Amino acid sequence: MASLSDLPIRDDLRGQSPYGAPQKHVRVQLNVNENSHPIPEAVARDIVESLAAAVLTLNRYPDREFTVLREGLAAYLGHGIGTEQVWAANGSNEIIQQLLQAFGGPGRRVLAFPPTYSMHGIITRGTGTTWLTAERDPGYELSAETVVAAIEAHRPDLVFLCAPNNPTGTPVALDVIEAAYEASDGMVFVDEAYAEFMPAHAPSAITLLPDRHRLVVSRTMSKAFAFAGARVGYLAADPAVVDALRLVRLPYHLSALTQAAAIAALRHAPEMLATVDDIRAQRDRLVSELPVLGYRAYESWANFVLFDGLDDPHATFEALLERDIIIRDVGLPGALRVTAGTEQETTLFLEALAALAPRGAR
Template identity: 70%
Template sequence: MTSLEDLPIRDDLRGRSPYGAPQKSVPVALNVNENTHPIPEDVAHDIVARVAAAILRLNRYPDREFTELREALAGYLGHGLTPEHIWAANGSNEVLQHLLQAFGGPGRSALGFEPTYSMYGLLASGTGTRWVTAPRDDDFELGPEAAVAAVLEHDPDLVLMCAPNNPTGTPLDLDTIRAVADVARGIVIVDEAYFEFAEPGTPSALTLLEGRPRLVVSRTMSKAFAFAGARVGYLAGDPATIDALRLVRLPYHLSALTQAAALGALAHADEMLAMVDEIRGQRVRLSAELARLGFAPYRSGSNFVLFGGVDDPHAVFEALLARGILIRDLGIRGHLRVTAGTEAETTAFLEAIAVFAPERAAGAAENRIDA
């Protein structure tokens, strides 16, 4: 039986593991930061109609430049952006891959601030780009001083900054982004996959694009738009950067069906995003209740909460899974992460996690001592 090690794969890929979160059929799945709210029925019907119309033309290649979609995305983002500033691909991971293909590669490096999205390092290795990391400040925050010091030390060709950060949920201030963009010689990527879940009034890195041709802001429709299965990601940046991405993309990389579905969702943006307030409310509830139970939730601007104070994360993960509740064990000592789901899903999780609350454990210990 041939194994992977028997094949002539690249030396720098040997020993590596592919990205993978547990995929299990459970009643309450809160492990991969999906939007657990279904797409509104009227929106779904419109999307289906658009996809059906596109099916009648599948004998022809799709619009290679996805012109109508870029116009719609520019309109959604605002900030004076035009279609010339927009790029899209099959999920934001492919958007990031295009950036690494165009601006990274052998002999070049990309910098990230760990812990952060694990796909950054995998995308870097897949493109032959050297992946280097720098630590965050206390409580997984990232201030201008630490970020700039890392850029000056490593002098990377690309900098990847997650705002808010995944897996910690930590918001990223514009001061930090601005400081990095102003000292970095390479491309600075701000990944705003979870931006729509930030507190209302939070400024986007899109406000920093003007006059900074090497700054790009990546977004996705997977989270706030509840479109994870459709695989639509996009970015905004200088038109010259968009031209560079055309050099590395595959021909007709966005199918006609993908374009049609995305246009349908964007046509109902207000209705699609109406659920964001509810999700934000459940995130606040998670943080408050976890803190009340004695855990240590971190500041979050996303649709999930990372919390510490877990004595045995793997054991808690398995115990919750046995109850049909799937959350995420990230391998961060003493921590677990949970997605903010519907009110019912959040309730199910909070009731289950209460059994492992530090306060309850401390109380049990005191009772044993008293006895």
């Protein structure tokens, strides 16, 4: 049996680790920011019927331009976004990969501000693009001054901003994105995977797209739409960006079944998003109640909360796992991240953590 070291793998991949969120089947799963609420039965029935119709056409290739899906996504996004400005792929991770295939690669550089979504760096390195980092402001915040200074220091080909940021939940103000765009002559990518969980008044980076042809804003159906298993991500950008992605996408990269399921889900967007308010409420509950237990909870505009004040985060993670609850150790000193689940899941987590507080909190 060979190991990786026995293979002629690329030198820049040696010693790297794959994305590895623990996959454990426990009663309370609050580790990968899924939507804990099931898809409504009536919606599920329509999706199944759409899939059944699509199965009858599987002897033919799907629409490689996935036109109907793009029309549905454009209508959902609003803000005057046209079908020609929308692109979709198998999760927003594939969106990022295609973006880097088109605008990154050997000799090109991405600038990011960790801690941030770990797949940004993994995909960047996987495409042979150089991964550069700059520090955030205190409290994991990000100011326009900090971003501009980093861009001027590194002159990257792409700037990655996660808004709200994962794993911290930190919002990114539009003036920060505007400043990044003005300071850069490369692509500016804004990952809005958690946009639906932002406060209702908070504007999306999509509002900045007019006259900014180097700006790209990605979304996903995995979170708010409770569609993680379907793997559907998408972006909005200038039509020229979409043309660039056509150059690197694999032929027919979105299957007929994926397209059918996503189109059906978008037909029921209000029902699919009906749980968002409840998730926000549980997130805000976590932010309020974690400090009562002796922890610091960071402001979050996503569907999760980062909290710190732990002597041994891994020990707390394992102790919760023993109680059939899994959250996420994101590798930050003294910190863990927990997804906002259902009311019952949130209660079970808080009760279990309270029982551990004497040995978990500083």
